[in-house]
Amino acid sequence: MKLKRPQHEAPDDAAARKALKPVVAYPPETLPTPLLDAQPEVYRQAKAEWQLVSEVLVPAREAKTFRVPAGHFFRIRSVEGPQVGDLNLWNEHELSERFFTGKTRALHGTHLSTGDRMWSNFPHLRPMATITEDTLDWYGFDSFGGSVHDVIGTRCDPYTNKLLKGDDYHYCCHSNLCRALAEHVKKPIAEIEHLVHDVLNVFMCTGFDRQTGQYFMKHTPVRPGDYLEFFAEIDLLGALSACPGGACDSEHSSDQATCHPLLVEIFKPRGRGDDPLPGWESPKVSAYEGSHGLSTST
Ligand SMILES: [Zn+2]
Numbered sequence: 001m002k003l004k005r006p007q008h009e010a011p012d013d014a015a016a017r018k019a020l021k022p023v024v025a026y027p028p029e030t031l032p033t034p035l036l037d038a039q040p041e042v043y044r045q046a047k048a049e050w051q052l053v054s055e056v057l058v059p060a061r062e063a064k065t066f067r068v069p070a071g072h073f074f075r076i077r078s079v080e081g082p083q084v085g086d087l088n089l090w091n092e093h094e095l096s097e098r099f100f101t102g103k104t105r106a107l108h109g110t111h112l113s114t115g116d117r118m119w120s121n122f123p124h125l126r127p128m129a130t131i132t133e134d135t136l137d138w139y140g141f142d143s144f145g146g147s148v149h150d151v152i153g154t155r156c157d158p159y160t161n162k163l164l165k166g167d168d169y170h171y172c173c174h175s176n177l178c179r180a181l182a183e184h185v186k187k188p189i190a191e192i193e194h195l196v197h198d199v200l201n202v203f204m205c206t207g208f209d210r211q212t213g214q215y216f217m218k219h220t221p222v223r224p225g226d227y228l229e230f231f232a233e234i235d236l237l238g239a240l241s242a243c244p245g246g247a248c249d250s251e252h253s254s255d256q257a258t259c260h261p262l263l264v265e266i267f268k269p270r271g272r273g274d275d276p277l278p279g280w281e282s283p284k285v286s287a288y289e290g291s292h293g294l295s296t297s298t
Helices: 014-019 040-048 101-108 158-165 173-185 189-195
Strands: 051-058 063-068 073-078 085-091 094-098 117-119 127-134 147-150 200-208 215-218 227-232 236-242 262-268
Touching: 051 063, 051 236, 063 073, 063 173, 063 262, 073 200, 085 127, 085 173, 094 189, 101 117, 158 173, 173 189, 173 236, 236 262
Parallel strands: none
Antiparallel strands: 051 262, 063 236, 073 227, 073 262, 085 094, 085 200, 085 236, 117 127, 127 227, 147 200, 200 215
16 A cells, blocks of 8 residues: 655744654553552452353354353453454343444553453443453564554455455454354344444454555464453353464465464352352443433433
8 A cells, every 4th residue: 555645845843743652552550440450469368269150162263152150250261273363242141232342442552462451332331351461571672663552443244345345254353243142132233233343353463564555464363272261240242263264374264274263261269159259249330321412301
């Protein structure tokens, strides 16, 4: 892609304007302190005594749903070979409450890791899950500006593929997530497609080109045994797609890439039920009163 050439002369004070220092838009210290920061020992204790209660193997180029009760943990684990996964989360009891990548990105950054929370859409805006461990946290940002687990790439889908390549491909993450959700709720795709949303790109290595601003991907650093671990803040329905892009180093939206399954493991802390994690409460939906300034009186 060619650099976009400006059509307007820079003003005399252009350098001074560009030299102004940025400020963090949403200082994270103004967010409610996550229990993981305030009392990390609560999580350590819960994990030391947890019990694996179920596993879901997501086949290559497919998606599967899974349920995680509030107060449980889940891990997405690399098995067999390098593979990226596209994750959707819903409130299990009300599927219109779902993961909101845009606000999560604004609050925590383009890529998520330990301590970051996955927020739900308006009018709910509450943490759905907290990331409690990331075996790829050593990666940070590479010299290209790439990092792991982004909330910028939406998901591969058959519509963009049709636009760019002209063919119909049915195993993009969007379609995989649609089929998995339709099967879970036992409804036709047409009735549930709007519930499938922008994803957390688990294990995917991505960034923006500093010259052109273009979204890029590169081979994931994940290896079998690596995992990303979450604490469920509310009762969750999840869906994970093992992306047809595989390691995402060349292309997706085709059967060309080598792909591998992904494993989802769900863990129950000991004593959950009678004795939830000390100090933890499932977060409530936003306390905003909801009028948006429109008077309800007549
Ligand atoms: Zn994909």
